[in-house]
Amino acid sequence: MSDRWTSPGSPQPEDEPQQQGSAEQPRLDKTPPQGWSENPPPPAGWSGPGAPGGPGAPPPQQGWSGPGWGAPGWGPPAAPKPGVIPLRPLGVGEILDGAVSTARAHWRPVLAISLAISVVVQVVTLPAMRAFLGEESDFAALTERTEPTDEELRAAFGDLFAFTSITGVVTILGVVLATAMLTMVVSRAVLGRGVTVGEAWAESRGQVLRLLGLVVLLPLIGAVAVAVPLLLAALTGFAPLVVLVGLGAVALMLWLMVQFSLAAPALMLERQGVFHAMRRSWKLVAGSWWRIFGIQLLAFILLLFVSGMIELPIDVVARLVSGDEGDFLTGSLELSWTYLAITGVGGVLSSTVTLPISAGVTALLYMDQRIRREALDLELARAAGADGPATPGGAAGPAAPQG
Template structure:
């Protein structure tokens, strides 16, 4: 039977529903010592319900992709089908709005300067397009970041799900995930922005005093100094999207939950996240490689078939379009795997940290036992004795 989560069903107990609450140790009874672990931890889904090792996190992510690839691919394709045309429309509208200013800026005779109004129009249009594309990309990434925790909470419990249920759960939490991603980006970018705020005025004043050469190394030094705090903050809030989806938390609450779960295990979370990114990139490249080879061979064959000085034939145009489509398809498939895999690893890190700190495994086992308990059947009542 397909599990269809309702609006209030998160699938995971929230903070404080089991154990000690916000990242504190669970209460195990007198003595506060945990009971000895069972010889073999129960595994109703893709991972055993106990603190996870690195290999179990990676294998659990692969197992989730293998079991739910249709639902994952369906949602990712639906997101790309919505996001990419909207981005293309934004760029097309912007180009159409400023097309009369493009020639006076980029197609000028040598030595002639473009008019100020043409330059301003292009700069304003470029800024608006960048902002709109950034917002659209953030919304698309928020849907994908909400997708993986939504499917993982079913995969951990061994429950099936459907595209419809997954799509509804993902869209319901996508705005909050977008808020968490935006706040994370703003907070993590603050050290870099602070470094730029110091470096730019210094460079401007030095240029005015003809001392710019002596201070050319200042911006790189400041940016390098700002990089470690930015990475530290990004890792500290890396589990926020999973908290948003699995606990129905708001953006700020999710950032606090992520910070509490990462505290004390920053290097472990950072190392596994980096390893997952490298592994996902390598596998995505391997996925794209045959597509790129076939597309390149098709393009070369089409170009060689065009006679010198003659226009391309219909067959050559068809081959060119086919080669480009094959290469684009390979890139889309590789990107789908990379995004899905890295987000699943991040979500499993969230599950692992909660099992280590908050007794989530025991809470999930209790809920699973309740779900599997047989429903008591009503006993037939004896008819009343006749008078």
Template sequence: MSDSSPWQSPDSSSADGTKPLAPPAPSSAYTAGSAPAVAPGTPGTPPRYGTAAPGWTPPPKPGLIPLQPLGLGTILSASLLVLRRNPRPTFGLSLLIMSLVTVGSLVLVGIVTFAGVERTLSASESDAATIEAGATAGLILSAFFAVALSLVGGAILQGIVSLEVARGTVGERLRLRGLWNAAKGRIGALIGWSALVMVAVFIGIAVVAGVSVLLFTFGDTAGIVFGVLTMLGGFLIAGFLAAWLGTFFAFVPSALMIERLPLMLAIRRSWSLVRGNFWRTLGILLLIMVIVNIVSSVVTAPLSVIGGLGVGLLNPTGNEEAGIVGFIVLYIVTIVVSVVISAVTIVIQAAAPALLYIDMRMRKEGFDLELARFVEARNAGDLSVPDPYLTLDSSPSRAKPAS
């Protein structure tokens, strides 16, 4: 076939012996080797192959989360990723704090209880009531000390985890010393806020219990009925207030630590961020709490059952000394497992509000754009860019990013 012959299909002749027609000649609007005369993208024009059409570009993910408003799955996965991404200042510190709090509380309460029981048993009948009252007061004070110790430890851990979430969002991986330096000057405010919440809870419980006991003292049926109703109504109201105020104030620790705001500004900041997103915030926090509690129960409950069966199998004769030793070993193992599980769960529950805080700032303030600009400038070597987390209310001059 010569170059001048018309185009033919591989089968040069059809069934009736005639040759196929040549294809129509290209129009002047789209000749071979030339661009179409009509602008690209106009309906009816052929596509220009070899050029990529513009498409959606996913948001950058420099570290813990993508720089865009977060969905439920992202918040759940990021809460777990905090542990895996930087385990030393998160899980390591949590394990240390929970161990100190648990051991300190058990030792103190155990010593006070043992001393009170020993003094009560060795006292005479005339002094027994006085010594028993003193032992009870000492036990209550030791319990308050244990609560205060856990409050301080929990506040420190919550602050460190909040800062880890904030720095991890922009791709920074700080050691414990760097996170502690970033938390300087704010731990006291966070402990004060936690103490304020604890005092409010204690006052609420004391008021409900006091009114109920006062009604019970009347002794008649009406007093008992009103006392029970007061107790039930008080706990229902307390639960409602805890859910309502707890949700609106859920971002106070993040505002205190990340933005370094004063306490009153941090309270107003949390309220403004949650307003309009109350049910979403409450639902996510409740869901994470339920998941964490179910997982911890699934891990610890079989341990108690298996441990009890194991003690019985290892001591079939019922030897008293062997039973005491088995009980002590089981108790220690249960405490160790509980401390490890608590160290994991408290990090997850502390990370969730910090992630929601950043998510709300992205949704309401376009904070994802500020974070993206910060990451881009830092990757370009511009270390003078201010920290995007700090506001004008938190510092006279915007601080430089943590190193």
């Protein structure tokens, strides 16, 4: 199989790719259409020199026909847009708009996938929050100490580290899993075709085990990138060196995560192994790291704002209902199950809204990089037009998007 992705259901590429020349300048045919005179009649009530309708009628002024019609300034035609994006290199706004349009046009499969993943993430996160940050935790006890001992500090930060590790890993796995599954929806949406949850699962289930390997390997790479330099620096016992190495390790982890950020869509769409997908992501990101990082950072900030708009009001309601409104003002960490249940609902709603957009941005970044480097737009245009109504042979048109 070629490493060039062809969307599900598209035909094999033809031997000769379609020519992408500049558009031919429009011109007026010298032969007048049937039923039309080459020289337009004069306006009603006006007759030119000579007998009306006779051979002395004046010719049309220059510029009425061809010479002035095809003036410079006629650009190439717009790129075809069979689905949620135009088939050409994309701008930042088009990537964000394409992700939102996919979630809106195909909301049924998108909602089912993102809701299921969001529920699983919250089911793991909320008990971890109560166990490691609740009123009986060492971290909560630290807030009541004016001069904590070294042992209390270690215990408190141990709880904090355990909580952030568990929730961080679960969140990363959820985001990568959502990206991979929703990529199948986006690949159809780009061609203007609908997809059901069953179809998305049928197309992705063959890659599930490889996907599991990828979502386990990526966090491990990030953890090793941070832990190994920190441990080596800690052995020196020189605190400033530990801080500098820690900052450098975090920067290294960020760089690696962006380098491998397109691995999930590459794995799902190209149907290759884990390491092939990682190599593909590395190759596609190379030379465009800052652009991809910037788009992903912008999407993260926008989604963080949307998430806050959903979760903050629900958090206030949860504290009022659970009777913890005083804790909200004092900063106490007494987390009742009532509070956690209500905020869990808010977390599910927030993730259900933001996960599809995040996944859509990643999938469209992958396609955009392939359009820029591998002319994927030619394959997508053929795939989108292969089943169109103008295709010889009378093939059926693309399936209508399923809301």
